[in-house]
Amino acid sequence: MNSKEVVYVVSDSVGETAEFVVKAVASQFNGGHVDIRRSSYVEDTEDIEDVILLSKQTNSIIAYTVVIPVLKEYLDRRAKEEGIIAVDLMNPLIEAFTNKFNKLPNRQPGMMRKLDEDYFRKIEAIEFAVKYDDGRDPRGIPRADIVLIGVSRTSKTPLSMYLAHKRLKVANVPLVPEVPAPDELFEVPRNKCVGLIISPDKLNDIRKERLKALGLTSQANYASFERILEELDYAEKIMKRVGCPIINVSNKAIEETANLIMDYLKSERS
Incomplete structure (x- = not known):
């Protein structure tokens, strides 16, 4: 042809x-x-x-x-x-x-x-999760069904994609001490936001493995215990200010955390 x-x-x-x-x-x-x-x-x-x-x-x-x-x-x-x-x-x-x-x-x-309406809702939710992943655009926060917040490596992105396959529009926002949390985060209803926390030891292990996969030294500030404690402390303050429920993801599979989030949403809507 x-x-x-x-x-x-x-x-x-x-x-x-x-x-x-x-x-x-x-x-x-x-x-x-x-x-x-x-x-x-x-x-x-x-x-x-x-x-x-x-x-x-x-x-x-x-x-x-x-x-x-x-x-x-x-x-x-x-x-x-x-x-x-x-x-x-x-x-x-x-x-x-x-x-x-x-x-x-x-x-x-x-x-x-x-x-196929259900299928198209899923595709729409997936596209939403990609567009508003990792705090790329805070305008997605008010439009989301659920907003996930937490420090780096608390499974925000995989959780967002998993929930998107359940037809939920998810935005996620990383909490970093040097970057002010977006104003939109404090304007959404607290029942639309979930904080994700993790134990310092677990996060340290995960970040070391991440650096190793990238070919970087595990001594980088990203994986230092002092830095991790600083980030977790900052994240906890933001979560308390938002007033959202908090889930400890330290030893939980993605599916387990997602189910807890969905159960929480159902309880809020009932």
Whole structure:
């Protein structure tokens, strides 16, 4: 395939299903180099006419997942009149379901998205956790379902990702004596924040291993006992000021800590 070859993906919903199928087919032809142009949420014949016009001007195919009968029929007719190849990716299987299982389709666009709403919530939560990881942007703090605070190496990031897979939007903020805690942290309800603490000995071991993995000396200030005590003392003061519950993660697996956080959230909401 070359860059001049175009597939117009047309849908009365998002069009993700059609695009996925097109990419799967294109991958069978010299690496799948095809220009996919999506036209989502087509609502009337004018939307279809726009695609027909564009398709006439290019070396293209139309692949569609249009379930609204009047729009499907119009697209089929206009494509035939203009000599354009238009492939219905859903109707053959819909007819097979109808004939074999003796059931009638709803013919409602977006049903897949409705079924996958839980999936999309998870993706949204994961993207949120990545965007607001490690205090990158304090604007995420008021928007989070839960805010995790603690010193470095208290599992804030893996906890955030684990909770994101449970559909919770999590922001996490590292507490460092030299860096003032963001103002937003003291403005969120205390029941939306959880402090993570750890024993000095455990943190010392973890940080030494971290430095070793980075090829650095374990004598660095980051892993010194004096520095660790200073950070933990600072973190405790911030947590008391916020008034949030505190979990000691010293000997807890990520799943165990996450379950404690989720149980706490449930108790606050009930």
